[in-house]
Amino acid sequence: MSFKIKVDDELCMGAQRCMFLAPEAFDLTEEGIAEVTDAGTLTLEQAEKVAYECPNMAIIVEKD
Ligand code: SF4
Structure with a gap:
């Protein structure tokens, strides 16, 4: 299944958890x-x- 992933810049607080998990x-x-x-x-x-x-639920995954 293909998908799209994006960051909601209104919600992101730069905690960098995503970069730690998937640099x-x-x-x-x-x-x-x-x-x-x-x-x-x-x-x-x-x-x-x-x-x-x-931690801020700023990452959105949309399945196609
Ligand atoms: S883990 Fe979430 S809040 Fe932290 S930098 Fe990544 S998107 Fe932003």
Whole structure:
């Protein structure tokens, strides 16, 4: 199943949990907000785990 993953920059507080769990998929912008740099490195299962682990529920996974 394909999916999209994005960060809600209104909710992200830059805790960097996503970068710890999936450093190849996330990076921090100059504003201190996470952004998805390479969603292709994640499986759907990994994406859902990172979203679950985000303390601010700022990571949104949309299944196609
Ligand atoms: S884990 Fe959530 S709050 Fe922390 S940087 Fe990533 S998206 Fe932002």
